[in-house]
Amino acid sequence: MIKPSLEKDNFKELFSITHKSNKRIEFDIMHFHDGYEIHYTKRGQADFFINSKQYKSKEGTISIISPYEVHRIIANPESKYERYVVYFKPGFIHSVTDEYPELLLLFKNRPLDFENCLQMDNRSQSELFTMLNHLCLLYKDKSHFLQELQIKQALINILIFLNKAFLKANNFCTPVSNNQNELLNTIISFFKEHTDESLTLDDISARFFISKSTLIRLFKDTLGITPIQFLINIRLLKAKELLNSGYSVQETSELVGYKDEYNFIKLFKKNYNISPKQYANRYKI
16 A cells, blocks of 8 residues: 655645634534544633534543544633644554554544543643643744654654543543434434445435435534535545545546546545645655
8 A cells, every 4th residue: 555655844734733722713614624633622611513412622621533523613702712733644653553553543443432522630631731732842843853753753642642541531521412413423424434326415315214405404504514515525535545545546536436537536626726646646655
């Protein structure tokens, strides 16, 4: 399998960390991406919406979000909301995760009762804050010797710490859920498992025994986009993953449900401002 090459000047395309503090944060549209996200609430309160679940986040809450998990956050505007957000793509530390796949246990092969959010005790908060702050400083300061390597080491330490915290924890955040959200989650899971099929609105509504208007309203009201738009996003993110892994444009097009390669190329370029072939060439060894 072809692995992404990490050029010294572009590794930040595969990794980022941000530290922000402001009075209001809101994403009107549920979104998802093709990387791993770690969201730590340092101060303030917020509502986290992850897939079909809603969590109440407060100081010391750590949230783990996998690729393709739809999520949204709305912070309480009455006080400042301070957070650290770590984002990295699968290829960033593949040299380690290939040998130690359990490092990504929080993101893959989760148990059915897995909860995305954990409330950390004071000692764990202090330890995690120190590690995140160190990682943030490494990311900002290019003068660090072997900056990329130090960032990878710091990230791996954080992942080991979080795996231990989640495995032994009994203070997971209790989610708020409802039947509509559970149905939405079921449909989203179906989309992820059938990206290679040419699904229409009629196919989806018949599969889940709901009208097309109800289906559209369910997605629009909760995610802010139509089910077809959501399916397109799922397919294109999957396409990026396949292209990164060495599949040809034609193979990728078929594997994400587009029998017409031209339409796939056109759609990919419209969404990412780059052709699939150009995108794939960036990851060749």
